[in-house]
Amino acid sequence: VTWLREAWLLASLEGGTGKIRSGHMLAALLADETLSRSVKDAAPSLLSLPADALRRGGLDALTEGSIEAEEAGAPLPGDAAAGVAAAPGEAPRGGGPLDQFCTDLTAQAKAGKIDPILGRDGEIRQVIDILTRRRQNNPILTGEPGVGKTAVAEGLALRIAAGDVPEALRKVKLMSLDLGLLQAGAGVKGEFENRLKGVIDAVKASPTPIVMFIDEAHTLIGAGGAAGQNDAANLLKPALARGELRCLAATTWAEYKKYFEKDAALTRRFQVVAVGEPSVALAQAMLRGLVGTLEKHHGVRILDEAVEQACILSARYIPARQLPDKGVSLLDTACARVSMSQAAIPxxxxxxxxxxxxxxxxxxxxxxxxxxxxxxxxxxxxxxxxxxxxxxxxxxxxxxxxxxxxxxx
The missing domain is CATH 4.10.860 (DNA Excision Repair, Uvrb; Chain A)
Known part of the structure; x- marks a missing residue:
């Protein structure tokens, strides 16, 4: 078990792959003192193998032309480092940590893959003000579920793509960090920290300034801790304090009070931007920006009266949810019903x-x-x-x- 664990660490952390190759097994065998003593007694000739070449990228050269080398070139299903081709406007999966664990929201905005964001100009301006600071330049969007916190981040990406931001932010890339993908498969102690540090180092080394968007930011508290590791928040604190990493986070009020307020050091790193539930009139304006997208998706025509009634009726009869989310959900469901009625049996x-x-x-x-x-x-x-x-x-x-x-x- 120890042998396999060490080989997995070498393959994933140093080799950047989810496949354990023969060279990783041999390198792990030679690196462990207990295992190497067993090798010395059973097969002393193995001790003459170049351990550094096996560990530092020489494995392909040593196995060139072999069946193993050909199989190693094939990506594993679900392998984050497999170089999966991405859709237009998205960063390719594979390569550096930013490509593996992040999504470029500015690229999606330029490719027209983000819906228009209306009615959140005040919150977006507040986020821009905080991001242009020299210190404490990490905004955190807080509000009830469904009020449109993620939409504020998407609105910022649209403004950056359109150049409608101050000069200091015009060359910035807004990238969304996928914490779930970062934790997936990181069961071996030390792998989660290595992945996160790789992302932070890639942001520091990037020639283009990067703002990291972290949705559901309360999951940072204790992320990775299940396996006895440091949580992600403690790994991010030094970079945030030194200004080496700028973050735009989002979480609910309940989660902010439960997790962030208990950590005074983390609270100081972020500046709260409150995202409240819009009025019915403002929610109607927000929904009007989605009419074209919904019409194209469902193949129907949406009257403005439908937009108005979706907000009015959802505000009256769905008190447990928030505008504009419940208005969008109601309008989307109505469009789906009408679309189905054109082909499905009544x-x-x-x-x-x-x-x-x-x-x-x-x-x-x-x-x-x-x-x-x-x-x-x-x-x-x-x-x-x-x-x-x-x-x-x-x-x-x-x-x-x-x-x-x-x-x-």
Missing amino acids: APLEDRQRRLDLIATELGAIARETAAGADHLSRRTALEDERTALQTELAALESRWAEEKGLVA
């Missing part, structure tokens, strides 16, 4: 067809029992009468549906 038609199928099944069972001598005459008569009535209703509904389809065709 619910009244489907219900009657399903009932006819059940009647046919029950009549079949009655016929089998009648053949065996049972008396089900009254039940069979009732089912046949119901079937006749349903068939009449079904024919009328099908005729009406055909007429309505002809009107919208």
Whole structure:
């Protein structure tokens, strides 16, 4: 087990791959004193192998032309370092830590992959003010779930892509750190810290200034600690304090009070930007910015009255959620219903067809029992009468549906 663990560490931390190759096994064998003593007794010739070459990139040269070298070039499914081709406007997965664990929001904004953000100009200006400071330049967006904290970060990315920011931020890249991806597969002690330090070092070394966006930032507290490691917040604190890393974080009020306020040092690193629930009128303006995207996705036409009523009705009847999230959800659901109605069978038609199928099944069972001598005459008569009535209703509904389809065709 010790041998495999050391080989995995060499492969993932030094080799940047999820595959354990023969060279990693040999290097781990030679590096461990207990294991190397066993090798000396069993196969002394192995001690003459160049351990440094096995550890520092010479493995490909030593295995060139072998089957192992060919297999090593094939990516593992789900391997973060496998170099998976990315969609246009997204950073390719593979290569450096930023490519593996981050998403370039400014690139997505330039590629038109982010929806327009309206009604959050005040919060975006406040974020810009904090980011342009020399010290304590790390804003944290706090607000109830669904008020649009992530949308503020996307709005900042859109402004950077459009050049609508101060000169100090025009060349900045806003990159979203995926903490889940950073922790995935980091069960070996030390690997999570190494990944996070790699991201921090890559940000420091980047020729283009980078602002790191961390959504659900409360997960920083204790991230990696399950395996007895330091949590991510403690690893970020020094870089944040020295101004080597600028972060835009987002979390809810409850999580901020539960985690951040208990850590005074971490609280000092961040400046709170409150993101409140918008009024119904402002939420309507926000939804109008999404109308074009929803129309294109669902293939329907959305009237402005639908936008207004989505906000009014959701505010009245869905008190447990926040605008604009519940307004968007209601409008999106309505569009999906209308879109489905253009092709799917209407619910009244489907219900009657399903009932006819059940009647046919029950009549079949009655016929089998009648053949065996049972008396089900009254039940069979009732089912046949119901079937006749349903068939009449079904024919009328099908005729009406055909007429309505002809009107919208």
